[in-house]
Amino acid sequence: MPSPSALPRCAWCGSDPLYQHYHDHEWGVPERDSRALWETLMLEGFQAGLSWITVLRKRAAFRAAFDGFDPRRVAGYGEAKVAALLADPGIVRSRAKIEATIAGARIYCAMQDAGEDFADFCWAFTGGQVLQGDGVHFAAATPLSERIARELKRRGFKFVGPTIVYAWMQAIGMVNDHAAHCFRYRPLGGG
Template identity: 65%
Template sequence: MSIQRCAWAGNDPQMRAYHDEEWGVPERDSRALWEKLMLDGFQAGLAWITILRKRDAFREAFRGFDPEVVARFGEEDVAWLLGDAGIVRSRSKIEATIGNAKAYLAMREAGEDFSEFVWGMAGGKPIMGDGVHLPVKSPLSEQMSIALKKRGFKFVGPVIVYAWMEAVGIVDDHAAACFRRTGLPQPG
């Protein structure tokens, strides 16, 4: 019996592993949520496989996506990152990531936990998609985008936010027959 996956996982081993082990798994760690949001911002206009293949280089370049470290990056760091062929070399996305680290820290300093904030907007548990349609945005991603922008975040439009919500398990958009869909028996 073959395992049924979401069609987008395709035949690429790295994409299949990402689908099987990460995509849609509820993430509750604030720093990990922030990292994944930053990577989704870098993906804008590109295929996810591009970011996935560069993810280790991104993690190295952005010092493990530690917001306290990234928030201190200056123009020399930006110049260095623009020369790093291992990542997507977009000045606007690099500067947005630095600014987003500052916004993340400002939330924390104001007593607002990033995980509690995003999961609270979603009602605290994953939202089940219908298993058929794959929307590119939702009313919640639009609301979350606005709320993040009010806090100073950039590259967090409703489409990026929706893709991120799927990636971190806020939304379960696995296909109806996919073995990863919540509530289906898992192989094994």
């Protein structure tokens, strides 16, 4: 067995140990937990205009600042909490993204209160199945990510354009977009 640093991986994770760990243990693994799906969608929104490694390096600080991404708690945030978040150097301090996360928590809670499970909502777009990439061609967005983005926007979510949504789909394992040579491709259903 090769050492962990010598494993064949997707090129995007490079040699950064944090990025490699994320790639090896999280990225592309099907996530079915509603809260975790929502957290990942919110973090993908914070990534807009930045690199994912920037958000990944700040993820622990984000989790602390946003009360573990507990949607009920985040939905209750008011202006004092927004001001505290804007002053927190550990996170991406964008008022628009912070307010979008609070609004996203309120939408999540409204869905839950109406009996609509967020995980069921998300996975319904693929019939509960993981979509398999071919391991060679990689898109920034797809017709499905465009459709999901439209539905999220219709519900009031922000920072959910087709490219962000596709990156989220990859991250949560809705699509297996590991490269064919990557040691994670086959275990996650590829080839």
